[in-house]
Amino acid sequence: MALDERKAQILKAVVEDYVKTGLPVGSRAVARKYRLGVSPATIRNEMADLEEMGYLDKPHTSSGRIPSDRGYRFYVDELMTDVRLSREESAMIESLFRSKIRDVVSLLKATVKALSEATDYLAFVLGPEYVTTTFEAVYLLPASVGRALLVIVSDVGVVENCIIDVPPMSREEMEYVSNMLRRHLCHVSLDQVHTKAQELLSRETSRYSEVIAQVAEYLMSITEESETEQLFMGGTANLLNQPEFRDVNRVQDLLEAIENGSLIRNIMITQTHTTDPAITIGEENEVEKVKEFSIVYGTFRLGQSAGRIGLLGPKRMNYPRAVAIIRYCEQMLNKYLVR
């Protein structure tokens, strides 16, 4: 399966030229731009071989070659060389991060912004799952008559809140309930919240039982809920820059699926990643609608759980650059998310 040196060089040239121009690349162009010391005719022969081996495709009988999924895969695995972001660029990105060190959510939003502005692709950040989390704090605050604001701080610093109905009670009473909730439901692993709440309910047969039940339910619901909420995306307009989207219908379908959010989540769930900035190319993607695209994604840690950041673009993607940017943003996140 190994390619001899010259074939490898030609494959590399084809991929990089096609990535740059978006046009099928011919033997002439390869000979001219990437001087390999051989004539177009020789390159033609080699390209015919590469096609037979499945690394290149032809859009139609005559006229240049484009890389196949396999060609991209070989390029990504063996041929591409790491690139470094320019000084200005990394400075630009870092400054964006620095200005947003407020809370986790803003930081993730900043990441999306950095990614989508630094590339021509769709950027996404999938917040960490809650599964392994406990709660750091639970507060019940008076909101208006008959309503209270429930504020919850997870151990990774993500804050959630909701409004619940409560029987009318004094400030002191509410503080009492609030303290009780804190004592019994904080620092308890999620799978035990339910039983703890039941315990609490059976002991407290007071008028607060309704409140306790509501809080417990909300705590439980957060597990799934927040998964649907914690997806940030940006740069949808970037996709329209790609020449492959000259016709609107193709993009529309994808956009719809992306916007609703389930798509990215599906991808991240079904995908089994291996290397750090993982790359999936075209048909390698499990999800149907993405089989014409590539995804480059990485991981960041927050507490005990992990989140994902990624770029979705055409297969004709600048992989070295995408990898460099994902790597850099991973670093930034892990740096600013320390806790």
Next chain:
Amino acid sequence: MALDERKAQILKAVVEDYVKTGLPVGSRAVARKYRLGVSPATIRNEMADLEEMGYLDKPHTSSGRIPSDRGYRFYVDELMTDVRLSREESAMIESLFRSKIRDVVSLLKATVKALSEATDYLAFVLGPEYVTTTFEAVYLLPASVGRALLVIVSDVGVVENCIIDVPPMSREEMEYVSNMLRRHLCHVSLDQVHTKAQELLSRETSRYSEVIAQVAEYLMSITEESETEQLFMGGTANLLNQPEFRDVNRVQDLLEAIENGSLIRNIMITQTHTTDPAITIGEENEVEKVKEFSIVYGTFRLGQSAGRIGLLGPKRMNYPRAVAIIRYCEQMLNKYLVR
């Protein structure tokens, strides 16, 4: 400026037909579909009059008429009849709301979703400005060594949080600081937060002064910050459904501007609204990039401040329906946001 009955009927027919089909409408079509008891020739004459008066345009010398901005305006002001949402539809929307009565932010997100799914337009919700707001609660919670989580609850129930650096301190110390902050900075109008914080600083020359300063700064920053954060959008893919976007470049430009968010904010700031679901059509929009579109937007109240919900679509928009949906969502919001 008033139009005689027949002209009005014809204008109405042209607008509604054009809205439905997207194709310039000719005299024949009007005569056939909206039986007005006159022949195409008569309608041709009337349409020529309407064109001269500025209510209709011709894309090119021969071939049907399309409404001008003025034509749409007249239609919207005088001709269109209110529509009601179907029972299923309003039930669908309300259920979406009901399932999301958790916190303000989820509710606003649900609104965007409802709006964009119920229409073919871009939906947006602009959260209420903070200007007139005070803070209901301020908490400083231990996060990790040297860091604390600052949680702030505004009087309208919006929760903000950020992480700040603090000198190492015990749980009791932090509670002391937290209480101090609460006593001095809650229920204080925003324009006084700064002076209050100064007072506090001058009295407390302790090691906590750094913390107090940070908190004060954050409180101040929220005013602008949250304006940039509190914009929710959905349904960008809807725009691609519109036949006017058969070519990609037009939409890309708009999408980019929209995604970055400043566009909608600008519109809402520059626009002076009058009626409740306000409608601005084409050139009536102050913002350059929107002069080819129309916006229908309404207001909801949250505490002392107000937010906006709206739809952005082509001038060829189904105005009666857009108005009905905006109205309905306004109601929903005002119902579920009571405090």
Next chain:
DNA sequence: CTTTAGCACTCTTAGCTTGTGAGTGCTAAT
């Protein structure tokens, strides 16, 4: 005096034809 039928004219759009250019595969010479 308003309405209508008839007709010549305009303009867009889709489909077809043609020419050009980029690129290929094959063969024969180096």
Next chain:
DNA sequence: ATTAGCACTCACAAGCTAAGAGTGCTAAAG
């Protein structure tokens, strides 16, 4: 093994034509 040469393929753009929808005007009819 490499390369030059050449015939061949195919996409794409440009130009052309025919069809169709719609108009404005004129003259007849109510």
